[in-house]
Structure formats: structure tokens, C-alpha cells
Amino acid sequence: MxxxxxxxxxxxxxxxxxxxxxxxxxxxxxxxLTLPQLSQQLKDGQLSAVQVLQAYQQKAMAVHDDINCVTEPIPDALFRAKELDSAGQRSGLLYGVPVSIKDNIDIKGMANTLGLVKYLENYAEEDSVIVRVLRKQGAVPFVKTNVPQAMMDISCSNPLFGTTLNPHDPTRSPGGSSSGEGALIGGGGSILGIGNDIAGSIRIPAHFCGICGFKPTANRLSKQGYLNCSPGQQGVIGTCGPMARDVDSLVLVMKALLVPDMFQLDPLVPPIPFRHEIYESKKPLKIGYILDWELKLATPAITRAVEITKEALEKAGHELVLFQPPKSDHAFYNIIPRCLGADGGKTIRNRMSGEIANPRLKAQLPYLTMSYFWRKVVGFLLRPISPRISRALSHRLLRTIYDLWQRLVVREDYVREFLDAWEEADIDVLLCPATPIPAFKVEGASALSGM
Known part of the structure; x- marks a missing residue:
């Protein structure tokens, strides 16, 4: 027996x-599978939404175990995938596609923390417009991802969720502030993510993590339903945007988002659909390129990458011409800090009130929040060492609405000057470094106070 x-x-x-x-x-x-391949197999019925979701849930958790990039799984993801499979109608450009979402973008019933303890129970009452449109296109939001504390850093660490690392080299940073998105997609744990960007928050993590990111023109996508690190700031305007492994995926996402649902849910978004004729055109382009700004900040590795790309584009039949943006020193060290710091640091003081500051942010807080008197003193002391940072610190705090308007006038004048230079060069595209440096060592982040 x-x-x-x-x-x-x-x-x-x-x-x-x-x-x-x-x-x-x-x-x-x-x-x-690439996103277009995955989307096609889902629509053909070769794959179910549940199959795809569970594959990415498993992979996301494996990546997270290595580099700490996910803050929370989205509770209704499996229910949503089963609902799609049982509906029988496989509609929507992103039918069945799992999507990761940056911490500060609203998902009903989930907290937007900005990596701050005070927002741990800051539960969203409804989905952001961009998440609602993704759902209407059949997508399945499945995890939320980490950000630096108060989203005020190009590295990623906060007291709530800890430090996120680079998927290709855990000794390095994934960039910020869409840090978790860049790291998760770069590690293969997500095929598509949504981040947002004011001064590089999509572009820097994409660059550091070896993926593709797209910051659309301001107001091209809805900003309704995400917690901004500097609400009310109009000098340098942020926007949501997609992050993915390749350009074809970004194109598919923008096609899915630039639809009547987006324009109806948020009437502030101009009702301009995706321009297929421009994207699909085979006409050779005239491309301007920058090896380095007049700021002379880019490392040799970064300029070499631009040169390699330039040569590849020339071989593909495009015309490449050297382009130098006008007064980039003035833009970086006069206009941008005066716009971003127009509130005298009050917003970041309010955000950080009662919080335990992450070490790197703690080192920067005095510069972000100091009075005009101390700005002048520190700016004077720094002038022999770094004239640019000295200038960035020394701007006068605003006293009246008139002062703010004049600051915005300077910004608008520069925008016009830049556009005039673009038109004079008659270029279609500008090729330039995403940021002056490659991904830096995590322990070296404190040395980048001027970045």
C-alpha cells in the first residue's frame, strides 16, 4: 500500500x-513586453487584465524589496482588473495596463503625504482628473511611489518611507522628485507611471534611471487633484507627465490622455488632441543642440552622451545646428530663484513645521527660508566662492503685489527672448543634457547644495 x-x-x-x-x-x-505589445495582447484576448496585473504586482514588490520605491499598493487594483475581464468589452487605449502613480497624485481614499508625517492621513476624496482619464481608458492604477520629503530635492529620502535607491546601482540616487516612479520603471516593476515636474522632477529621475520621461507644456494635462509642493507659485509652472521605458510608450499615453474626457473633466485644459500628423511625419528635422550651457556645469560624460546622440541623428538624416540659449546664466541664477522663492520660504516653512527634516533638506532649509538681511550677508560671504549662488541668494524679498508683478514681467521678457532665439535659429527640436551630472552617490547628495 x-x-x-x-x-x-x-x-x-x-x-x-x-x-x-x-x-x-x-x-x-x-x-x-513593450507597452504597445502588451496593450495589443490585452485587446486581442491573449492576456487577461488579472494576469498582467499580478505579473507586475509580483515584479514591483521584488524591485521594491531591493530599492524601496513603493509607498502603498492601490487597494482596488485586483477588483478593477477582474471587472475589466468580466466586462467582455476590451475598449480604451490602455485597456488592462497597470499604472504606477506618484505619491502626491490623488487616488480616492489614499493619502498624499509628500513624505511628511502631518499628511499621513491626508486622504483624497476623489481621483485626480488624470487618474480618472486613465481609468476611462482602461488602465489599472496599482501602486503609489515614493518622493523626497516635501518634494524639495533631486535625491529621495523621507522619514515616512525611507530612502529610494537607483535600480541599476543601489549606491546611487534615482533622482527626484518623481523618484519612486523612475526607480520602479527602471527596475522593471512598472511599465507606465505618472509623475509631475516643475524644475526637472520627471526629467532627472528618467535620466538617472535610464528610462523615458515627458514633461508636457504647462496646462497641457490637468493639474486638478495633485498636492503641489508650492501651491500658488506661478513663476515656474509645473505639470503632470508620463514616464515609461521608451518613447513609443509615452506617445501611446499622451494619445490616451489628450481626449475629450480630459477636456470635459477639466475645462482649464485646452481642448487640443494629440497631433498625429506631427508625430508621424517623416520630414527630416532641424535640431538645435547644446553640449553645455554657458554655465559650464555639464560633466564630460553628459556632453559625450549629447555628442553620440547628435551623430546618430545626423546619420538618420536630420540637420543638427549648435544652439546657445540666450542669457542662461541670468535665467538660472536670477529669474528662477526669484520666482520659486517669491514667498520668502513661507510655504516650505509651513510644510516643515513640526516635521523631522531629512538631513539633506535640513541643510538646505536655512537657505530656503532665511530673511533678506541674512540672504545679503550669506550672499556676500559666498561671492568669492560661488558668485552664482551668491546672486541666487541675494534677491530682495517681495513687499508688495507690484514687486511680484515686476518679477513676473522679467520672466515673461526672458520667455519672449528665448522664443525669438528659437525662431531665428529655425529649429524644430532642442537636444540638450537632461541635467549636468549622471546619477550621484547617495552619500554624496549633501555636496550638491547648489543643484
Whole structure:
């Protein structure tokens, strides 16, 4: 009797192992697909939304275990995927596609923390417009991702969720502030993410993590329903944007978002659909390129990357011409800090009130919040060491609405001057470094106070 049972036990065990192996092999295959390939297989019925979701949930948790990039799973993701599978109608440009969402973008019932303890129970009452449109297009939001404290850094650490690392080298930073998005997608744990960007918060993590990111023109996508690090600030305007592994994926997402649902849910968004004729045109482009700004900040590795890209574009038949933005020193060290710091640091003081500051942010807070008197003193002391940072610190605090308007006039004048230079050069696209440096070592972040 005992001998007759043994083969049955062994066979059952082998069948079980084989089934697990097949599931894991299928999940590995799903993770390897590009977004257009995945979308097509979902629509054809070759894959179910639940299959795809579970493959990315497993991969996301594996990536998170290594680099700490996810803050929370989205509770209704599996219900949403089952609902799509049972509906029978496979509609929407992103049908069944799992999407990761940056911490500060509203998802009903989930907290937007900005990495701050005071916002740990800051639960959203409804989905942001951009999440609602994604859902209407069949997407499945499945995790939220980490950000630096108060979203005020190009590294990523906060007391709530800890430090996020680079998926390609855990000794390095993933960039910020869409840090978790860049890290999760770069590590293969998400095929599509939504971040937002004011001064590089999509572009820097994309650059550091080896993925593609797109910051659309301001107000091209709805900003309704995300917690801004500097609400009311109009000098340098931020926007949501997609992050993915490749350009084709970004294109598919923008096609999915620039639809009547977006324009109806937020009438402030101009009702301009995706311009297929521009994207699909085969006409050679005239491309301006920058090896380095007049600021002379870019490292040799970064200028080499631009040169390699320039050569590849020329071989593809495009015309490349050197382009130097006008007065970039003035823009970086006069206009931008005067606009971003127009409130005298009051917003960041309010955000950080009662919080334990992350070490890097703690080192920067005095510069962000000091009085005009101390700005002048510190600016004077720094002048021999770094004239640019000295200028950035020394701007006068605003006393009247008139002062603010004059500051915005200077900004508008520069925008016109830049556009005039663009038109005079007659270029279609500008190729330039995403940021002056490659991904830096985590322990070296404190040395980048001027970035």
C-alpha cells in the first residue's frame, strides 16, 4: 500500500511544480513586453487584465524589496482588473495596463503625504482628473511611489518611507522628485507611471534611471487633484507627465490622455488632441543642440552622451545646428530663484513645521527660508566662492503685489527672448543634457547644495 501511494504523491508534486513554473514563465514573458505589445495582447484576448496585473504586482514588490520605491499598493487594483475581464468589452487605449502613480497624485481614499508625517492621513476624496482619464481608458492604477520629503530635492529620502535607491546601482540616487516612479520603471516593476515636474522632477529621475520621461507644456494635462509642493507659485509652472521605458510608450499615453474626457473633466485644459500628423511625419528635422550651457556645469560624460546622440541623428538624416540659449546664466541664477522663492520660504516653512527634516533638506532649509538681511550677508560671504549662488541668494524679498508683478514681467521678457532665439535659429527640436551630472552617490547628495 505504501509503495502504491508514493508515485501518486510524487506525480502530484511534479504537476504542482510544473504549474508554478509555467505561471512564473508567463509572468516573465509579460514583463518583457513593450507597452504597445502588451496593450495589443490585452485587446486581442491573449492576456487577461488579472494576469498582467499580478505579473507586475509580483515584479514591483521584488524591485521594491531591493530599492524601496513603493509607498502603498492601490487597494482596488485586483477588483478593477477582474471587472475589466468580466466586462467582455476590451475598449480604451490602455485597456488592462497597470499604472504606477506618484505619491502626491490623488487616488480616492489614499493619502498624499509628500513624505511628511502631518499628511499621513491626508486622504483624497476623489481621483485626480488624470487618474480618472486613465481609468476611462482602461488602465489599472496599482501602486503609489515614493518622493523626497516635501518634494524639495533631486535625491529621495523621507522619514515616512525611507530612502529610494537607483535600480541599476543601489549606491546611487534615482533622482527626484518623481523618484519612486523612475526607480520602479527602471527596475522593471512598472511599465507606465505618472509623475509631475516643475524644475526637472520627471526629467532627472528618467535620466538617472535610464528610462523615458515627458514633461508636457504647462496646462497641457490637468493639474486638478495633485498636492503641489508650492501651491500658488506661478513663476515656474509645473505639470503632470508620463514616464515609461521608451518613447513609443509615452506617445501611446499622451494619445490616451489628450481626449475629450480630459477636456470635459477639466475645462482649464485646452481642448487640443494629440497631433498625429506631427508625430508621424517623416520630414527630416532641424535640431538645435547644446553640449553645455554657458554655465559650464555639464560633466564630460553628459556632453559625450549629447555628442553620440547628435551623430546618430545626423546619420538618420536630420540637420543638427549648435544652439546657445540666450542669457542662461541670468535665467538660472536670477529669474528662477526669484520666482520659486517669491514667498520668502513661507510655504516650505509651513510644510516643515513640526516635521523631522531629512538631513539633506535640513541643510538646505536655512537657505530656503532665511530673511533678506541674512540672504545679503550669506550672499556676500559666498561671492568669492560661488558668485552664482551668491546672486541666487541675494534677491530682495517681495513687499508688495507690484514687486511680484515686476518679477513676473522679467520672466515673461526672458520667455519672449528665448522664443525669438528659437525662431531665428529655425529649429524644430532642442537636444540638450537632461541635467549636468549622471546619477550621484547617495552619500554624496549633501555636496550638491547648489543643484
Amino acid at each position: 505504501e509503495d502504491s501511494r508514493l508515485p501518486v504523491v510524487v506525480c502530484t508534486t511534479l504537476v504542482g511544480v510544473l504549474t508554478v513554473y509555467e505561471v512564473q514563465a508567463k509572468r516573465k514573458e509579460i514583463i518583457s
